[in-house]
Amino acid sequence: MLMAFPFLSGLMEEELLETFGAAKKAADRTQNGGEYTEVERCVSALRRLKKIPVTRKSLVATQVGKKLRLLTKHSQDEIRTVANDLLQYWKNLVVQEASKNNKKIVPKVEKKIEQAMKPKADRNPKAASTKSDIVSKLKCVEADKAQNGEVPKLGSVKSEKTNSDGFSKDENMEPLSKKPPLDTDSLKLNSMVKCNDPVRDKIRELIAEAFSRVPKETAESKTDEVRNILDEVDACDPIRVAVSVESALFEKLGLSTGSQKYKYRSIMFNLRDNNNKDFRRRALLGHVKPQEIATMATQDMASDDRKAAYKQLKEKLLFKCERRAAPKAITDQFKCGRCGQRKTTYYQMQTRSADEPMTTFVTCVNCNNHWKFC
Secondary structure, three states, X not given: OOOOOHHHHHXXXXXXXXXXXXXXXXXXXXXXXXXXXXXXXXXXXXXXXXXXXXXXXXXXXXXXXXXXXXXXXXXXXXXXXXHHHHHHHHHHHHHHXXXXXXXXXXXXXXXXHXXXXXXXOOOOHHHHOOHHHHHHHHHHHHXXXXXXXXXXXXXXXXOEEEOOOOOEEEOOOOOOOOOOOOOHHHHOOOOOOOOOOHHHHHHHXXXXXXXXXXXXXXXXXXXXXXXXXXXXXXXXXXXXXXXXXXXXXXXXXXXXXXXXXXXXXXXXXXXXXXXXXXXXXXXXHOOOXXXXXXXXXXXXXXXXXXXXXXXXXXXXXXXXXXXXXXXXXXXXXXXXOOOOOOOEEEEXXXXXXXXXXXXXXXXXXXXOOEEEEO
16 A cells, blocks of 8 residues: 555655654653653653554665664663564564565466476377378378389388287388477576565575576586586576575575574575585585575585595594593602602693792602692
8 A cells, every 4th residue: 555655655754753753862861861751752652653554665764673772772661661562563564564475476486487397399280190190101102003013212112010019110210209308498497586575586696696607617627426417407497496595594594684694694605605616516406405504504514625624624633632642751759648659750830930949740640649849
């Protein structure tokens, strides 16, 4: 309704800004030691904001939602409670609006995909003639020529074989049931599937751009194992896979500007990283499901070379941890006060000023008793 009458949308945004400005001024006066009536004015203005019909577009244009977060941290409990309630109410409205838009878009997207998946078939009724009719006509022509004494030309002689059903088979005749190979390029989407959300559409375009680089990277790979799957990579549709990945991320993580924005950044970085061709290729081929990408750890999204380096480093550190310390010399200069043995090890360290003697740390080899002296 508001989109049909733009002037109504403008009036609503003006009223939204004016009402919030009154609430903000009253809240600031309470911070400066104002009377309790200022608190009531602020709460009354916030309640009027809740009655104003808002949309996601109006909230983004006025930036009232971001400004309202300051009031959620106000020192007055009453203002803070009403501000939190209003902020949650607006969040629910935005989520409901987004879900309604998705429900309208999904049937259109599915219809486009179904139309793209249908191959072009030749429905000419004249092509319905069977092989047996053609063979029978050829026999009649050859029989008429033989009766008239005509000798068929060498170029026109065709050897025939009889199959188990008693019908003749022409060797030079191609089978009618043979179909041309399916062109996978005709099944690919030529344009991006939009969802009326500029942020989500931008994410889909970035993912599709990253997937479109996979065929060239596969062809230029140095390993034969990767180059051998070039046909499989060419058969994949980057746009369709990008839409599936973005939809799974939105379903699992929500909006990219919400609490999971750092997870979005990590996934987008690994998908578009020039040094992470392996993860991008696995995602395009479906070896990594779109639902799994949303919950993958950063180490799992790394390239094969990075994973090998991580594994080598882990083994090296583990070997250092398990390796025993270098053997220490055993002396009998000190006597253990616990077990009375004289098998001890020691080392010295300067723990005090330079003009003071060094501190000696002694360990008993028999009972592991520790002591020190200067």
